[in-house]
Amino acid sequence: MKMAKELEVHHHFIDGVPSPSANNATYDLVDPGTGEVAGKAARGDANDVGRAIAAARRAFQDGRWSELGVVRRARILNAFADAIEAALPRLAEVETRYTGRPIREMRAQLSRLPEWYRYFSAVARSSDDIVTPFEGPYHNYVRRIPIGVVAQVTPWNHPLLILAKKLAPALAAGNCVVVKPSELTPVTTLMLAQIAKDAGVPDGVMNVVTGFGPEAGAALSYSKGIDKLDLTGGTETGRAVAQAAGANLIRCSCELGGKAPMLVLPDADLDATAAGAVFAAFIAAGQTCIAGTRILVQEQMVEPFLQRFLPRVRSLRLGLPQALETQLGPLVAGRQLARTEEYVAIALSEGATVACGGKRPGDPKLAGGFYYEPTVLTGVTNDMRVAQDEIFGPVTCVIAYRDEDHAVAIANGIRYGLGASVWTADAAHGMCVAHRLDCGIVWINDHHRIDPSSVWGGFKASGIGHENGHEAYREYTKIQSVVVNLGKPPDWYGTTDVVRLS
Secondary structure (H helix, E strand, O other): OOOOOOOOEEOEEEOOEEEOOOOOOEEEEEEOOOOEEEEEEEOOOHHHHHHHHHHHHHHHHOOOOOOOOHHHHHHHHHHHHHHHHHHHHHHHHHHHHHHOOOHHHHHHHHOOHHHHHHHHHHHHHHOOOEEEOOOOOEEEEEEEEEOOEEEEEOOOOOHHHHHHHHHHHHHHOOOEEEEEOOOOOOHHHHHHHHHHHHHOOOOOOEEEOOOOHHHHHHHHHOOOOOOEEEEEOOHHHHHHHHHHHHHHOOEEEEEOOOOEEEEEOOOOOHHHHHHHHHHHHHHHHHOOOOOEEEEEEEHHHHHHHHHHHHHHHHOOOEOOOOOOOOOEOOOOOHHHHHHHHHHHHHHHHOOOEEEEOOOOOOOHHHOOOOOOOOEEEEOOOOOOHHHHOOOOOOEEEEEEEOOHHHHHHHHHOOOEEOEEEEEOOOHHHHHHHHOOOOOOEEEEOOOOOOOOOOOEOOEEOOEEOOEOHHHHHHHOEEEEEEEEEOOOOOOOOOOOOOOOOO
16 A cells, blocks of 8 residues: 555544544545545544533533524524535545545535535424413423434445435534544545534534544444434444443434345336446445345346346446546445455355456556446345345346245345335336335335435334434424413312312
């Protein structure tokens, strides 16, 4: 691995200012397109996490954000959205550098970030208290109030988009946050914290601690100083985090793994479906929890589908992520490349066939990076590990089914239940099939689409809780019921009359 001569050091962001680690420790940040060290970040530990939580707690308790008033909070969030919009070119450039995602993908994805902050500022302004039909001379109103200090642990595959799904509702509801981004991709999260400050978000409201999961992540997750824990990550990490939250009796939301099926019904337009399948499987080099990694095709349609699908996959242009012509970039790290290679080898040992890809590219210009060719496996059955385990790489499986009942059984025959798509010429029939799928998100004749208003969450081992929509806002609030006696207060012990308790 080559070493850069002068490396920028990215510090934590605590109480409104960049802050080095308490022990001044740092670690290397690697450019996955070249394999070179591109920068350094502060290596946080329990001391740094403690400082960030203390700053968030002070900010919450003195009301500088939670008691600011919803109109003023919304105004600042809209200013924050405007500032993000202005910074998009630079954010996309840095996000591409550390994730390895092609710049054309990053520009498209990040262009939507401001929507989340604008949407949740509107949700906060339109959120009403509830008056209940309380019997007797009483007025009972129920209000939603911020939870307090929220820990948010975010992954490396969509650093800013996934953070937006958490941060926007948390801030809109009046909470203060401590974010622990992935150790691989912390830079844009730190940039966002500075943008928030410059837009008017008070110091201490958004704090960022960088570092590794077993150190900073664990210290944050197990801290008794937080009131809610929100994680996007692997299922095993989610279980550990949920246990930590349970031990501290705090709220927990986890968006975890997936193994999304694409159900290609017999009446589907195969050309459109093949194009959709390439997008579903290989956007972000397959490094998404909703990647279309199981393409279910009726057994008599497998060959016609492959005739349309494989040429499209082979035509994908691998290259440096900064190049506008690049359609598929590297994986984020060497460990993801090794995992991808391992699972292709497992698939072959289980009897699957590599229809295309299945190896690193031969282009010497890409030799230093973590590249892998887009790979299609055929002859796959649903009991194979490659069909059951989340790979997080540019690998998809084509699985044949007999009839619709068989297709639904295959789709549901997995421990995950996050996303799925149904491809058909009959949208009404597609909706009927969607209702049979045991997962939280279903697209019909599309895949990967998202909106801040569209509720996002999985079933089974894919997580607990929800992002997006009014559900996300509610999950960042707690409920207080206030009962007002509008009559004469009862004298329970000063009378022999029967006094009603309810």
